[in-house]
Amino acid sequence: MSTTSEMTQTPFHKYHVEHNAKLVSYAGWEMPLLYTSIIEEHRQVRTSGGLFDVSHMGRIRFSGRDACRFLDRICTRKIHGTAIGQARYTIICNERGGCLDDALVTRLDENAYLMVCNAANREKLLQHFAREKGEFVFKQEDQTTRTAMIALQGPKVMEMLSAFSSEIPNLKRYRSTTKSLLMAKFIISRTGYTGEDGVEVILPSMFAGKAVEMMLKNVDSPDMIKPCGLGARDSLRLEAGMALYGHEIDEDTDPLTANLHFAISLDKGIDDPEVEKFIGQEALRRIAESGPARTTTGLVLEGRRAPRQGMAVKRDGQQVGVVTSGCLSPTLDKPIAIIRIDAQHAEDGTSLGVDFGKQIQEGTVTPLPFYSSR
């Protein structure tokens, strides 16, 4: 592929090379796209377990007196009142209600929080935080390069981890715990981006290789957990109906249009002056009041062709929306797309077409997610 010299390598680089990864440039990082086949790795996660290096994701720690208040100012979700160990999916908005990024914020301690954000948005967010810091008193630490992060995802992952810890399999979803191993602190959260059960683990960079070796030594057979690349991660999250920055959300697309209502606390701070209101809240309240003109939903297509981002979605020859993400779903064995569409055409069961240039492929509006493990 392109020159690799200017890309940042994760602490698992040697592991990727040893496992014959096809490495690609992604947001300035040299990351594995796949090891064997995207479709095989996708199925591996749906049926057993996959190990993903997600060390490229941004990891920013906030601590000190006003850490919580500052996070409430920048996050659409309410951070005030989260329990220690609790993780929350949130959007970070601009004043117009557009999305600067989506992130997971975990309360680590009384006054300490960890934000995991998208690799491509890390620098932008650090600048945004510096602009918005104002009078808030807190410490902010970008821990991205001195930590590593892996995701273990799949129906057999929790069972595998029970051999390693009795506490981890009992974690509730979106809860995390801190474990000490090799004299290092590991943050283990029951979260993920595949639609499967599993965990995400943050650990010091220098222990990355050793830790993976130790975790995988409890595996009954080498086929139980296999390394999986970013290619499978994308098709897995798409089937699970999860948003990806640059596709379903961006600075010109608000989270209500992206159908991420669950990630927005429109009433934050309104009855409680202790809690900061968030940037973009007024804009989102106005959008919510009138109802967003467009929404985001799923489309299952006929045929075998994979819809791609940017293709027009049509009804009776007229464009009514656009494909934000698409693939040939390995689980459904049908083409699927997430589409952003005029709200009046988004009813489940509506027949819509995707314009492939030479032909229109018919499809049916289907609510997200396309796949659920439960």
Place this chain on the structure above:
Amino acid sequence: MSTPSDRLYSESHEWYQVSGETVTIGITQYAANELTDITYVEMQSPGTAITAGDSLGEVESVKTTSDVYSPFTGEISEINEAAAGDPAVLNRDPYGNGWLVRLNVVDATAPDTLMDQATYDERYPLI
């Protein structure tokens, strides 16, 4: 899989095997690896007239969609229906069962832009 020496290769990663007035066309292993899992193959129908530089059809993978080009002028005589039914054959056996189309050509003289196996392998080595 090693690149066969009995055919010619293009910068856009097609292979062309000339036999009399018939040219069999497919994509290279390098191309298949770059595309990743191939999920869809659609070639133009037999009988379609092709002018040098035309697209013969499309190959689609998990990642992207790619046209397959012909530097020869002629008419499509046969397409590989089995590959359309099992597109992954292009990943497994691109130089054998993964062939795509056969072209009846007017002039089987290969354009200078095509490379032999050694040149192609040197320029696009398989990792």
